[in-house]
Amino acid sequence: MTALYDTDGAPVIIGGGLAGLMTALALAPQPVLLLTGAPLGLESSSVLAQGGIAASIGADDDVSLHLADTLAAGDGLCDEAIAASILAAAPAAIEQLARLGVVFDRDANDKIVLGLEAAHSRRRIVHAGGDATGRDVIRALVRKVRETPSITVIEATTAQRLVVEDNAVAGLLGHADRGPVLFATDRIVIATGGIGGLFVHGTNPARSWGQGLALAARAGATMTDLEFIQFHPTALDSKSSPLKLISEAVRGEGAILVDGNGDRFMADTSGAELAPRDIVARAVWRHMAAGHRVFLDARDMKGIDFTRRFPAITALCRDAGIDPLTQPIPVRPAAHYHMGGILVDRTGRTSIDGLWASGEAACTGLHGANRLASNSLLEAAVCGGWVAQDIAGAASTRRRQTMLPAGVTDSDPGLVRPILSRAAGVLRDGEGLRAAARALYPLATSQQAASDPAIVGLMIVIAALRRQESRGAHARIDFPKHTSLAKRSTLRLDDALQTARDDIPELVV
Template sequence: MSAVPYTVRNAEVVVIGSGLAGLTTALNLIHHHSPAAPVTLLTKTADLPGGSSPYAQGGIAAAIGPGDRPEDHAADTVSAGAGFVDAARAQVLAQEGAERVRALLDAGLPFDRDADGAPLLGREAAHGAARIVHAGGDATGRTLVAALADQVRAAPSIRVETNAFAVDLAVRGGRVCGVLARHPDGWVFHRTARVVLATGGIGAAFARTTNPAEATGDGLVLAARAGATLADVEFVQFHPTALAVDADPAPLLTEALRGAGALLLDRHGERFMAHEHPLAELAPRDVVARAIGARIAAGEPVYLDLRPALAAKPEGFPTVLALCAEHGLDPWTDPVPVAPAAHYHMGGVVTDLSGRTNVEGLWACGETACTGVHGANRLASNSLLEALVFGARVARDVAERSLPTLAPFALPQPPAIAGGAGAALLNAITADSRATLYQAAGLVRDGATLRSARQRLDRLAVALDRLRGDVGGGCAADAESVRRWGEARNRLLVGRLVVHAALARTESRGAHFRSDFPLEDPAAQRHRFTLNDLAGNAEATLEDAACSIL
């Protein structure tokens, strides 16, 4: 047994993540479990909620307006996904999504409504109808998850563990049997046969992102190390209009602005999107992002003129106005500078319609999962909808699925991790890996740059090994040191997975654009793989890795 504080706790179900997907799953689970068998919710954040959900400005897409149908919403979803959306699953998303949004409206959640109480519906890029429901104007995510977080805190059968960093899943004989996590007061092994991954996306693995610092791909790599199948990992959506200021994360300017009339302008103050796509500012995100990115790469700034949107909805964008004011910008007077930033991951852990992975006892939902509804390019405002629909589906399946009792097994030992002495190297590895991934796997990719990035990330992974070692007796490193090491480790593996998948896709499709393969290949298929398929750089050594970083 470990010499450091090490506790074993039994749990019926462990949910990892406190964004919309995790909160939805936990709340739906309590309808199936008594207070004597609580749901454990682990979050590495200091409080609920966490993840990217509170940052979601655009809203929730749902076909609930007059004349709109789930079939039309599903068709728009398929069209945006560049040929890789599972049409049947898109229909499930649209149909059940409309039902869930109506249920939330009926429950009195604070959605924006007109004088008669009907929901106000907005329109965003690539949607054929106005079907975006908002709450608090452009504060939809924050408003919704705050309400759900209050419900989770009040639920006696949900045990919330904050500042708890999940380091690894324990898998024996192809079955999940627990989660090793570092808590503020020591290491804890949560022994359970049911784990739900709802940790969000991978944006913080990139140097420029709209995602919060905690979006380090934890669930993706937990699943990968456990043997789960991954898919569509190369498809990373860059939001076209992050505020171009010196801030990490980059402040997001919601797509709803362009839906309300905001215009993209070049350095001469002229519109340019009409020359790029018939839908102009409402073109699919990948088209808009690359059009902006190409101008910025040529040394030309791009601006977003918010004045038409603000005039149309003077009270509709309080979050955007606050962000601009924070950075000394007045969008009522002048257009503001924008640039693309890593925003949403269409890929993830392969699941079925119930959220099951190929590892028994492991489910995934939200941005961590690859359900097949986003394809190569997510339709705007489908992300919160996916979390609502599949969080509920996962909860139902977890409750209904019968699993054998866990047999006795050897408990995992905590890894040995360097504390403060390794901080400089750890910070350098993190900064290097983020910059490498952003440069190589950003808006425009090519084989030579990706291969160079693969070598660089492999060397960084070797360097990171200096800071840990699996040894009997564990490690007494403080919780913050464990989290910093764990997130650096996860970012590195995320980068290697994205680069591996991007190299394998020798075409351009949706959010994945290869300058050396600029055309779409009609015969191309979705790419599924496991961690065993990830080829390492055999030439990387500890010495050359360390020397190349510091």
């Protein structure tokens, strides 16, 4: 039997990462429910973030320079107006986070220390706790959320289906320890993070397999740019799941990529190790495919106390039996960030009335075809506030109760991971993508635990098949060049299913 939870008009935020926490805090003192499957502050991609938050606050920096770097990395697909607005809000976002209790790294003169990361033309990366920025930011915000009486935190509860009537939100079907529960609300925010959990090698928590995208897709929402998945080039090559991240900031401070022979194989590439992530990831992938192991060599970083600058990375390396001060660190590309997601406008509104999305689950147009390092935490912090402003101005309208969607079992992406990893990894081709669609379609249309993850995987594959070019993080071996027109992609679930049925003759339906 499904229990009823009447929110009394309060909006429901799904997700306890930076985007969800900032939205909830910005809505105060208006009542809000914050749903999270794990204990608040754990198992989000935000808490794992090492690099920091990009903000043009240096004396030699400004928004126009930050925007130029963002557009260059985005490879023709950024929404320039949206990007400019988000980047212009960065200094205020840093100040707001500080007011909420985040302690940023500062020098002896109490100035915020700024780091450098790939494809940035200035030192503009703001850190907290050295290489543990995500951890420190989330800890501070969780503490603030716990202190805010208008925020009701509901843990150990997963969101399973949106209840939608006439293209408007009417509720959320979830599952708690005691069984299914219907949250009666007409305002919902999806802030569930990314899709790294859909891949064999990823840096996101295993729970981050795109559940927010599945929720929105089943409800009929429009998705955009799903084919663009950023693979971080330097995840620690180990048996850990998810893989531990070796932050780009390590390369920013002078570490180099070498193979087992000690050869610096990216030395002749423009930008070398500090080229955009898609270029570095492809170089590492190809070198591994040629039979080499790849290492990040941080043993000769001039003027850097590695242990002090990167305490978390030092610890995780030593846990894996590696001393980064005396040994090169084995690395490999891993699924890290999804530039695509649920299509939203500047306020976070989706194509469904009463449904907003924020953070990695949303696609604002900031990142284009390839995210500039450390723009993601910035986007979550800024857009969480914008979503809250819009929700606060949207009056709750009580709707009559509709027929509940059928309950579902817990989702399991295990069957999807090897399929998507083979076909939609660093390098792709049409044959592999069609094979993936053939394998994913029956899972997506089934009642199995793999159904929701397969829906997200299938939509990614169809979007990748349709983009017959290489751009940013989307690299097609069979279409290695840009087309003349840079155009964002859009896709709905029914369209993806129809495409799979119509355009793949071998598919048995």
